[in-house]
Amino acid sequence: TQLLEQSPQFLSIQEGENLTVYCNSSSVFSSLQWYRQEPGEGPVLLVTVVTGGEVKKLKRLTFQFGDARKDSSLHITAAQPGDTGLYLCAGLHNAGNMLTFGGGTRLMVKP
Amino acid sequence: DTAVSQTPKYLVTQMGNDKSIKCEQNLGHDTMYWYKQDSKKFLKIMFSYNNKELIINETVPNRFSPKSPDKAHLNLHINSLELGDSAVYFCASSQDIFPRETQYFGPGTRLLVL
Numbered sequence: 001t002q003l004l005e006q007s008p009q010f011l012s013i014q015e016g017e018n019l020t021v022y023c024n025s026s027s028v029f030s031s032l033q034w035y036r037q038e039p040g041e042g043p044v045l046l047v048t049v050v051t052g053g054e055v056k057k058l059k060r061l062t063f064q065f066g067d068a069r070k071d072s073s074l075h076i077t078a079a080q081p082g083d084t085g086l087y088l089c090a091g092l093h094n095a096g097n098m099l100t101f102g103g104g105t106r107l108m109v110k111p
Numbered sequence: 112d113t114a115v116s117q118t119p120k121y122l123v124t125q126m127g128n129d130k131s132i133k134c135e136q137n138l139g140h141d142t143m144y145w146y147k148q149d150s151k152k153f154l155k156i157m158f159s160y161n162n163k164e165l166i167i168n169e170t171v172p173n174r175f176s177p178k179s180p181d182k183a184h185l186n187l188h189i190n191s192l193e194l195g196d197s198a199v200y201f202c203a204s205s206q207d208i209f210p211r212e213t214q215y216f217g218p219g220t221r222l223l224v225l
Contacts, residue, residue, distance in 0.1 A: 040218065040219070041218050041219070042115070042201050042203070042216025042217050042218055042219055043154070043201075043216050044216070045213050045214070045215075048213075086152060088152075088154065090154075097159075097166075097167065097208060098156050098159075098167060098169075099156065099214075101153060101154040101155065102153075103151055103152055103153050104152045104153075106152075
């Protein structure tokens with residue numbers, strides 16, 4: 001059972017464009033993390049959101065946790081080729097100690 | 112100065128063989144993990160060790176046996192390899208038992224079972 005659905009699965013855009021990727025679930029999470037994974041490497045944590053409605057910014061990346069803590073979005077402004085990679089969301093259930101990962105969004109930013 | 116390292120990076124082997132993957136972290140962390148990433152990129156936890164003790168053991172065939180000789184190492188031994196074991200295996204570590212701490216992932220071991 002896939003608890004976290006990420007969309008789109010693939011996204012190819014031109015440098016300078018904006019984009020949003022989504023992470024949705026029917027489950028409530030106590031916190032949610034976003035990772036970026038580059039080819040041949042392991043995932044690297046970008047951000048953790050904890051509070052419903054929380055918005056965090058990391059340079060051109062804006063992360064939002066849904067009010068009900070069931071979903072999250074990642075918005076990238078003026079994408080650059082260096083943003084290319086696999087973006088993974090991962091949720092932690094209440095009282096849990098394991099992350100549940102989504103299937104990822106593979107982003108390609110063309111120069 | 113690699114934080115979490117894994118060996119080998121690539122492993123190609125025949126069905127039925129036994130193989131081991133090694134993981135070392137030099138971050139001084141107390142907790143280490145093994146994850147499996149399948150061809151569809153789903154990342155799923157397999158095991159977690161804290162101070163050399165097993166704390167998470169997900170539904171993993173008993174052909175997979177983790178071993179932690181000390182806090183800095185968590186090795187994964189796989190017996191009687193099957194085609195479905197082909198995947199990328201990631202080791203990770205954190206200062207304390209997640210969820211309080213950030214996990215740092217290694218570069219992965221790409222296992223192909225023929």
